[in-house]
Amino acid sequence: MAENASTTTTARRETFGGIVYRIYAFKGWVERARKRLRLFREVDVDVESNFRTALREDPEDEKENSGFLSFTIDEHGNAFYLWTCLVSLVALHPLVFTSLSVFQNVHSFLRTTGPINLLLDLINILDLIAHTRIEYVENGVAVKNLSKLMHHRLKSKFFILDVIAVIPTESLEVFGESFFWARINRLTKCYRLFNFSTQTDTRTTSPHAFGLFKLIFICMVIFHWNGCLYFHISKVYNYATARLEHWIFSYDKIINPILATCATDDIYDKNFCDTDDLLITHLPDNEVQSTVTSFMSTWDNKFESTDLLFCYSNFSRTETLKFANFFRQYALCFYWSALTLVTLGEQPSPCTTFQNAFEIGDTLLGLVIFAVIVGDVGNMVVAINLRKSEFENVLDGCKRFMVYRKVPHLLRNKAVEYFGYVWAHGGAQVDEEEIAEFLPPRLFGEIAVEIHMDTLKKVKLFENCDPRLLYELILKLQLRVYSPMDYICKKGEVGTEMYIVKEGFVEVVSEDGQTIFVTLPAGFVFGELSILNIPGNKNKNLRTASVRSKGYSDLYVLDKEDLWEALREYPQAKDSLIQKGIQILEKDKMIDPDMVDDDEGDFNGPIEDYIEHLNQEILKLTAMVDDAEKSIHASQQKMKNRLFGVEMELIEEMKKMKEGMGECEKEELKFWKKKRTNVCLL
Numbered sequence: 001m002a003e004n005a006s007t008t009t010t011a012r013r014e015t016f017g018g019i020v021y022r023i024y025a026f027k028g029w030v031e032r033a034r035k036r037l038r039l040f041r042e043v044d045v046d047v048e049s050n051f052r053t054a055l056r057e058d059p060e061d062e063k064e065n066s067g068f069l070s071f072t073i074d075e076h077g078n079a080f081y082l083w084t085c086l087v088s089l090v091a092l093h094p095l096v097f098t099s100l101s102v103f104q105n106v107h108s109f110l111r112t113t114g115p116i117n118l119l120l121d122l123i124n125i126l127d128l129i130a131h132t133r134i135e136y137v138e139n140g141v142a143v144k145n146l147s148k149l150m151h152h153r154l155k156s157k158f159f160i161l162d163v164i165a166v167i168p169t170e171s172l173e174v175f176g177e178s179f180f181w182a183r184i185n186r187l188t189k190c191y192r193l194f195n196f197s198t199q200t201d202t203r204t205t206s207p208h209a210f211g212l213f214k215l216i217f218i219c220m221v222i223f224h225w226n227g228c229l230y231f232h233i234s235k236v237y238n239y240a241t242a243r244l245e246h247w248i249f250s251y252d253k254i255i256n257p258i259l260a261t262c263a264t265d266d267i268y269d270k271n272f273c274d275t276d277d278l279l280i281t282h283l284p285d286n287e288v289q290s291t292v293t294s295f296m297s298t299w300d301n302k303f304e305s306t307d308l309l310f311c312y313s314n315f316s317r318t319e320t321l322k323f324a325n326f327f328r329q330y331a332l333c334f335y336w337s338a339l340t341l342v343t344l345g346e347q348p349s350p351c352t353t354f355q356n357a358f359e360i361g362d363t364l365l366g367l368v369i370f371a372v373i374v375g376d377v378g379n380m381v382v383a384i385n386l387r388k389s390e391f392e393n394v395l396d397g398c399k400r401f402m403v404y405r406k407v408p409h410l411l412r413n414k415a416v417e418y419f420g421y422v423w424a425h426g427g428a429q430v431d432e433e434e435i436a437e438f439l440p441p442r443l444f445g446e447i448a449v450e451i452h453m454d455t456l457k458k459v460k461l462f463e464n465c466d467p468r469l470l471y472e473l474i475l476k477l478q479l480r481v482y483s484p485m486d487y488i489c490k491k492g493e494v495g496t497e498m499y500i501v502k503e504g505f506v507e508v509v510s511e512d513g514q515t516i517f518v519t520l521p522a523g524f525v526f527g528e529l530s531i532l533n534i535p536g537n538k539n540k541n542l543r544t545a546s547v548r549s550k551g552y553s554d555l556y557v558l559d560k561e562d563l564w565e566a567l568r569e570y571p572q573a574k575d576s577l578i579q580k581g582i583q584i585l586e587k588d589k590m591i592d593p594d595m596v597d598d599d600e601g602d603f604n605g606p607i608e609d610y611i612e613h614l615n616q617e618i619l620k621l622t623a624m625v626d627d628a629e630k631s632i633h634a635s636q637q638k639m640k641n642r643l644f645g646v647e648m649e650l651i652e653e654m655k656k657m658k659e660g661m662g663e664c665e666k667e668e669l670k671f672w673k674k675k676r677t678n679v680c681l682l
Contacts, residue, residue: 070146071133072133072134072135072144072146072149073130073133073134073135074135074142075134075135075136076199080130080134081199081203083127083130084192084195084196084199085196086123087123087124087127087189087192087196088192088193088195088196090120090123090124090189091186091189091190091192091193092193093116093120093186094183094184094186094187094189094190095187095190095221096224097110097113097179097183098179098180098183098184098186098187099180099224099225099228099229100228100330101178101179101180101183102180102228102229102231102232102235103228103231103326103329103330105324105325105326105329106326107179110179117170117183120186121166121168124162124165124166124186124189125166127162127189127192128159128162128163128165128166131153131156131158131159131162132149132150132153133146133149134149134153135149136149136152158191161188161189161191162188162189164185164188165185165186165188165189167185169181169182169183169184169185170182170183197214208380208383208384211376211380212377212380215373215376215377215380218373219373222337222341222369223334223337223338223341224334224337226337226340226341226362227330227333227334227335227336227337227338228333230249230333230336230337231249231329231330231333233248233354233355233358234248234249234333237352237355245348246348246351247347247348247349247350247351247355247359248351248355249329249332249333249336251328253332254328254331254332256320256321256322256323256328257320257321258319258320258321259319259320259321340359340362340363340366341362341363341365341366341369341370342366342370343363343366343367388423391419391423394419395416395419398415398419399412399416402415414483417483418481418483418552421481421483421552422481425552441475444475445471445474445475448474448475448477449470449471449474452474452477452500452556453470453474455500455523455525456470456473456474456500456525457470458523458525459525459528460580460584461528461529461532461577461580461581461584462528462577463580465573465576465577466570466572466573468570469566469567469569469570469573472566472569473558473562473563473566476558476559476562476563476565476566477500477556477557477558478556478557478558478559479502479554479555479556479557480554480555480556480557481552481553481554481555482504482506482549482552482553482555483549483552484549484550484551484552485548485549486548486549487546487547487548488506488547488548488549488555489527489543489546489547490511490543490546491511491542491543491544491545491546492511492542492543493542493543494530494541494542494543495527495529495530495531495541495542495543495560496530496531496559496560497527497531497557497558497559497560498525498526498527498528498530498531498557498558498560498563499525499526499527499547499555499556499557499558500523500524500525500555500556500557500558501520501521501522501523501524501525501553501554501555502522502554502555502556503522503553503554504522504549504550504551504552504553504554505519505520505521505522505549505550505551505553506519506520506524506547506548506549506550506553506555507519507520507547507548507549507550508520508545508546508547509545509546509547509548510545510546511546513546513548517545519550520547526547527543529581529584529585530542530543531558531559531560531563532563532577532578532581534578534581534582534585534591535578535582536582536585536591536592537585537590537591537592538585538590538591538592539590
């Protein structure tokens with residue numbers, strides 16, 4: 001018992017010691033792991049700081065902005081574009097109403113626009129703040145650091161204009177009650193109109209129409225300000241006393257219109273308003289003026305007569321449309337400004353030196369401004385008609401070519417109709433290849449994927465296919481247009497292309513074209529199996545039916561060489577596509593099981609790759625021949641060495657035998673050697 005107890009105690013001690021030892025070992029391992037982790041972190045920090053030093057970057061730049069008020073604005077986003085539209089409308093207010101303050105009848109209205117002016121000033125202040133959050137691009141990366149954005153805006157020349165626009169000049173007593181001088185600083189905000197124009201140019205689908213609208217708007221603004229300046233000069237020269245022949249504004253130049261009411265009473269006939277030209281045209285010359293004056297007095301309600309037929313009391317035959325003085329003033333000034341700037345129409349001659357100088361300066365300014373505008377309009381018209389002119393040149397060249405080559409009349413009409421279809425459907429106005437060359441490859445690829453990806457995924461052959469392969473295939477699609485009754489492919493032809501119907505209808509017909517089996521609509525894909533070279537295909541990659549265009553059809557075409565060029569980069573996808581093709585053909589019982597494993601079909605790919613493939617095979621065969629030749633040489637050398645060894649052994653044996661022979665035996669040996677030599681000579 002004592003021995004057992006001592007043994008148990010010793011075992012417990014050893015177990016406890018082992019546990020303590022393991023704990024200390026684990027503790028040491030943890031400490032070493034922590035040291036290694038700290039070392040790795042220090043190395044990472046050193047590498048990060050070294051890269052920052054090399055790039056001269058501040059670690060604060062990488063701190064993300066947090067909080068509600070730390071937002072940034074994308075200059076090309078829709079939200080900022082809508083805000084720009086609003087600010088542009090605000091900028092129109094001073095552009096119009098500041099100059100209108102020269103008209104006295106507008107002052108009472110302008111005094112009531114105080115709350116509106118405060119609201120517009122508030123929008124200008126918000127726009128100033130918003131521009132301090134506009135992101136900008138530096139080294140190809142959008143900068144979102146708030147301090148950098150603020151510093152970038154402060155250095156901008158437009159920041160000064162924003163500050164000037166929000167100065168409350170109305171509170172300065174130096175301007176008094178002059179609305180013009182109190183609000184003229186708001187005109188500095190008009191630069192936002194150019195921002196709106198630039199952003200709209202990149203967004204609109206009708207750039208030429210928008211350009212024409214801009215030209216009209218610029219003309220209206222110039223007419224407006226020039227007309228207001230003309231009225232201000234008229235005020236200086238006291239337009240109230242001006243007459244019709246004076247250069248300045250006069251109410252005699254724009255009188256209120258008088259309309260005939262054609263009113264009747266018990267005395268006059270209902271057709272009293274009808275005027276007989278014979279009453280005037282057949283009168284003697286000396287009575288025409290008096291008759292016209294009499295008629296004018298009658299229609300002006302001033303005619304008086306004792307004749308009972310013309311006696312009336314307060315009878316009205318006319319009605320005067322009275323317009324406000326402001327309307328008459330502004331309309332005439334705007335009209336005068338338009339005629340002067342475009343140098344059209346006859347105007348009264350200036351009466352003073354200043355008026356003459358202003359007229360000359362106005363005319364010269366109009367010539368310069370409208371020369372630029374007319375030039376822009378001309379460029380716009382040329383740009384609009386440029387594509388059409390190029391298209392018509394091609395059409396004319398095609399016509400001359402067909403006449404020169406004596407092409408049949410029916411075929412000529414078909415070619416001309418094709419040109420008409422292409423132009424009517426915009427194909428001649430949009431060149432996809434030109435767009436693809438201009439846009440970055442990745443961006444054009446995204447656009448093409450958006451157009452064709454869904455269509456390709458619907459094809460059984462490309463279901464669950466690698467998206468990267470589909471992307472490569474989409475980039476290789478080419479657009480073709482087929483005329484009515486044009487054959488896209490015929491039965492028995494070798495299939496080298498796959499087709500996607502973009503627009504129109506195609507018909508699957510019999511070999512003679514008399515029977516229509518099915519009509520394929522837009523979005524349908526056909527011909528995909530014939531370009532895969534599927535082993536065991538009973539059709540041998542030949543077209544199984546004829547397909548023709550029902551009308552004008554737009555088809556995207558994928559060439560066989562382009563497909564295999566893409567498949568070389570994705571061998572797994574290639575095997576998957578071939579297996580899917582085999583399964584599809586098995587369902588239609590168009591596969592030969594004995595030939596499925598036969599991979600000796602035609603080489604898939606461009607002819608250059610085929611030549612390269614042959615070169616590789618030749619190199620392999622050459623290497624095999626070289627190896628065989630080396631092996632033969634080695635065997636021959638080995639055989640020679642063995643023969644040499646056997647010969648040496650034989651010579652030694654013969655020497656030994658010769659030493660033990662007698663005289664007779666030696667003579668006999670010489671005889672046989674001589675005889676062998678003679679045989680060899682023979």
